[in-house]
Amino acid sequence: MNRQPVLSARDLHVVRGAQGRPDLGFTLSVEALDLHAGEALAVIGPNGAGKTTLLRALAGLEPECARAITSRSPRPVALVFQRPIMLSGSVAYNVRAPLWGARVAAAQTSRRAAAALRRFGLEGLAERAASTLSGGELRRVALAQAFVREAGVLLLDEPFDDLDVAAREALTLDLRTAIRDTGTALALVTHDLAQALLLAERIAVLLHGRLVQLGPHDTVLRKPATPEIARLVGMSNLLAGVVTGRDDAGRAVVELAPEQWIAADSDAPIGARVVAGVRPEDVKIDVGRGDTPVIGKGRVLRTLSDGSLVSVWIGWGGVELRTLLIAGRGLGHALRAGDIVSLAIRPDAIHLMRE
Amino acid sequence: MTAFDAGAILDATLRTLAVSGAALALAVAIGLPVALFLAQRDFPGRRALVSCVNAGMGLPPVVVGLVVALCLWRSGPLGAFGLMYSKSAMVIAQVLIALPLIVGLSLAATMALPRDWHVQVRALGVTGWRATWLHVREIRAGLLAAVIAALGGIVSEVGAVTMVGGNLEGETRVLTTGILMYTQMGRYSEALGLSAVLLGLTLVLAGALTALQQGRRA
Numbered sequence: 001m002n003r004q005p006v007l008s009a010r011d012l013h014v015v016r017g018a019q020g021r022p023d024l025g026f027t028l029s030v031e032a033l034d035l036h037a038g039e040a041l042a043v044i045g046p047n048g049a050g051k052t053t054l055l056r057a058l059a060g061l062e063p064e065c066a067r068a069i070t071s072r073s074p075r076p077v078a079l080v081f082q083r084p085i086m087l088s089g090s091v092a093y094n095v096r097a098p099l100w101g102a103r104v105a106a107a108q109t110s111r112r113a114a115a116a117l118r119r120f121g122l123e124g125l126a127e128r129a130a131s132t133l134s135g136g137e138l139r140r141v142a143l144a145q146a147f148v149r150e151a152g153v154l155l156l157d158e159p160f161d162d163l164d165v166a167a168r169e170a171l172t173l174d175l176r177t178a179i180r181d182t183g184t185a186l187a188l189v190t191h192d193l194a195q196a197l198l199l200a201e202r203i204a205v206l207l208h209g210r211l212v213q214l215g216p217h218d219t220v221l222r223k224p225a226t227p228e229i230a231r232l233v234g235m236s237n238l239l240a241g242v243v244t245g246r247d248d249a250g251r252a253v254v255e256l257a258p259e260q261w262i263a264a265d266s267d268a269p270i271g272a273r274v275v276a277g278v279r280p281e282d283v284k285i286d287v288g289r290g291d292t293p294v295i296g297k298g299r300v301l302r303t304l305s306d307g308s309l310v311s312v313w314i315g316w317g318g319v320e321l322r323t324l325l326i327a328g329r330g331l332g333h334a335l336r337a338g339d340i341v342s343l344a345i346r347p348d349a350i351h352l353m354r355e
Numbered sequence: 356m357t358a359f360d361a362g363a364i365l366d367a368t369l370r371t372l373a374v375s376g377a378a379l380a381l382a383v384a385i386g387l388p389v390a391l392f393l394a395q396r397d398f399p400g401r402r403a404l405v406s407c408v409n410a411g412m413g414l415p416p417v418v419v420g421l422v423v424a425l426c427l428w429r430s431g432p433l434g435a436f437g438l439m440y441s442k443s444a445m446v447i448a449q450v451l452i453a454l455p456l457i458v459g460l461s462l463a464a465t466m467a468l469p470r471d472w473h474v475q476v477r478a479l480g481v482t483g484w485r486a487t488w489l490h491v492r493e494i495r496a497g498l499l500a501a502v503i504a505a506l507g508g509i510v511s512e513v514g515a516v517t518m519v520g521g522n523l524e525g526e527t528r529v530l531t532t533g534i535l536m537y538t539q540m541g542r543y544s545e546a547l548g549l550s551a552v553l554l555g556l557t558l559v560l561a562g563a564l565t566a567l568q569q570g571r572r573a
Contacts, residue, residue: 061474079478085469088493097489101481149480 005034006073006185007058007153014053014062028053028209035153037073040179040186042196042217044232045206051189054206055079055155058187073152073185076102082157084142086130091122094130095144102149116148119178136167140174147178154179156188160195172198193234197221205229222279223351230277230353237278237321240355243268251347260317262295264350274352282349283323285314285331285341293344300339310335316343360545363524363533368552371529374442375510378449382505385450386457387498391490393458394465395473405462411455416448416508420515423448427519440521445529448515453505460504464497465490499568503561510557530556 009030017025028050035041035058045051057065059079071077078098086094096113104112117123120140125133133141139159146154159175160168176199179186190196196203196217203220205213213225224230227238241254244261251263254276268274285298298316305311310325310332321343325332335341393405425431427439427447438444469475472493476486491498513531520527522536530553537546 056474059478061478076480078480081471081475081478083469085472085475087489098479098481100485101479145479 003036004072006037006071007035007077007187008070008072009033009058009068010070012054012057012065012068014050014057014065016053026050026053026209028057030054030211033058033204033211033214035185035187037152037185038179038183039202040188040200041202041204042200043187043189043204043206044191044193044196046191046232049206050209051191051206052082052157053209055157055187055189058153059155071153075152076149077153077155078146078149078151079155080139080142080146080157080159082161084138084145086133086138086141089130090127091130091133091141092117092126094141095122095126095148098145098149112148112150116144119147120144120174136163136171139163139171143171143175143178147182147184150182151184153185153187156186158190159188160190160192168195175199193232203233205232207232222349224277224353227275227277227353227355230275230351235277235279235351237280237283239276239278239319241274241276243270243272243274243352245270249347252352254350254352257318260296260319262345262350263293263347264352265348266350266352268352273355275355277351277353278321278345278349280311280322280324282345283314283321284344285312285323285325293347295343295345298341298343300335300337300341302337303335305332314341314343363528364545364548364552366525367528367530367533367549368556370442370527371510371531371553371556374445374516374529375449375506378446378453378509379502379506381446381450382453382457383502386454386501387461387491390458390461390465391487393462394490408455408459408462412459414452414455415514416452416512417514417518419448419451420518423451423515424518439519440523440527442520442527444519445516445527448519449509449512452512452515453509456505456508457501460501461494461498464494464501467497468493496568499564503564503568506560506564507557510560511553 010032012028012030014028015025043051043054053062056062056079058069059077060066060069061079087097092113095116096109099109099112117126120143122140122144125137130141160171163171172195178184186199188196188199200217202215203217204211205220207228213220213229221233224233224235230238239256241256243252244255245253247253247263252266252268253261253263254274255261262276264276296316298314298321301313301315301320303310303312305327308327310327312323312325312335314321314323393401423444424439426433427444428434429439438447473486476489481489511531513535516529517532517535520529520532522528522532530549534546534549534553537543537549
């Protein structure tokens with residue numbers, strides 16, 4: 001992207017020290033992060049990785065690193081907290097409140113507040129006391145507060161935390177429409193990968209206070225930089241091995257155990273110790289008709305269904321692989337522990353990482 | 356029963372309202388900013404200061420009166436101002452009694468706000484005096500409780516105002532000092548009359564403030 005970013009962080013360092021106890025401290029270090037207008041970026045990472053601190057720094061709420069942040073948007077940067085506070089008063093009062101700081105004329109305040117309420121389906125709640133709202137309604141009011149300011153950059157901290165599935169989906173759709181309509185740049189922090197994928201084109205992975213990978217979401221999902229990132233993005237089959245040679249097609253042959261190999265599209269040198277990562281949806285079973293190379297026979301160890309997908313664990317030699325099937329149909333319905341199945345993985349679905 | 360001096364009662368009532376009203380206004384004007392500062396800033400000694408404020412809520416008014424009297428006495432550090440036995444001296448004593456109540460109870464109300472309240476308000480783009488106004492608005496129920504407690508504390512107080520005011524008729528006599536004097540003189544009907552006025556006044560003021568506090572609840 002060669003467009004000018006609306007919000008940039010360069011050499012961002014936030015140090016959270018417990019006084020005199022460096023062991024309890026925490027450091028966030030991000031060399032470079034850019035947000036572009038109309039773009040959605042998801043920041044994922046485990047608890048304590050520094051996601052919230054990063055958002056607060058981007059919002060200008062960490063005074064010590066204000067110089068590391070550059071906003072080029074003429075519109076404000078708005079942050080919606082994980083647990084938004086409400087002012088005592090009605091929903092409409094809360095949605096109007098952010099405009100006091102912006103010196104907006106009364107008529108315009110009313111017009112903008114009405115539009116923000118409508119955008120998030122809050123017209124019916126306008127006169128309700130904010131203290132009586134449910135979790136989902138609270139999030140909607142907080143988002144309306146950001147949109148009433150006509151924010152150029154919207155930063156969301158765990159926006160879907162403790163919402164039920166229906167509320168999550170409704171909020172995701174409203175949010176997607178809202179950012180497309182207004183050209184707002186969005187950065188959302190979440191530990192919910194699925195939700196991040198629904199909204200964001202790019203993913204930033206934060207581990208131990210460091211930005212370890214940043215890229216289009218397909219790249220991060222399929223080519224994670226390290227096994228730790230792979231685990232975080234759901235690449236749950238991680239097989240340690242050594243590159244022992246090249247096959248006829250020039251693919252790297254990885255020995256996982258004596259007499260057990262897989263071939264991967266990779267230029268890893270011979271002798272390299274690697275971790276081969278395979279997403280569960282890329283492990284195919286019982287493919288008589290397909291052209292996916294069969295890697296061998298495996299035995300079903302156990303299955304677990306969540307109602308829509310069945311996770312199947314398969315023992316293959318000394319290795320355990322996990323795959324996903326649609327519940328209630330075909331193999332997803334028929335497989336039982338102990339069944340013998342053929343296993344197939346496309347070489348381009350195998351991603352080699354350095355150990 | 357001797358002739359009941361309605362003029363004297365009215366005089367003492369108005370003076371009570373003027374002295375305690377001025378003291379309360381000053382205590383809020385000083386105490387509220389102090390409470391807001393203590394709520395938002397952390398600095399070495401803050402905890403000790405808050406402990407002092409909390410202890411000050413139980414400060415014996417007689418001790419306050421003694422300290423103010425020693426300061427204002429002609430030979431005291433503030434003797435040059437000639438404030439002893441004046442309404443100003445009574446206001447000073449009452450401000451000192453009310454101040455810890457205003458600071459302590461307002462601070463307690465602030466502590467009930469979520470921990471990152473100020474950060475979130477700043478993130479909404481509301482800063483400066485507008486943010487301060489939102490803060491005061493948010494703690495208004497607790498602030499009114501502080502005002503009710505402080506008013507109750509100073510309007511019915513007698514020790515300090517006697518020591519620094521002297522109960523001079525037409526100058527520093529308020530309802531409480533009048534009650535004390537008439538009781539000591541054995542003029543119980545006047546003492547009872549003033550007591551009834553004081554009780555009525557306390558009830559009306561506390562009632563009005565309570566109505567304000569409860570009526571504004573969102």
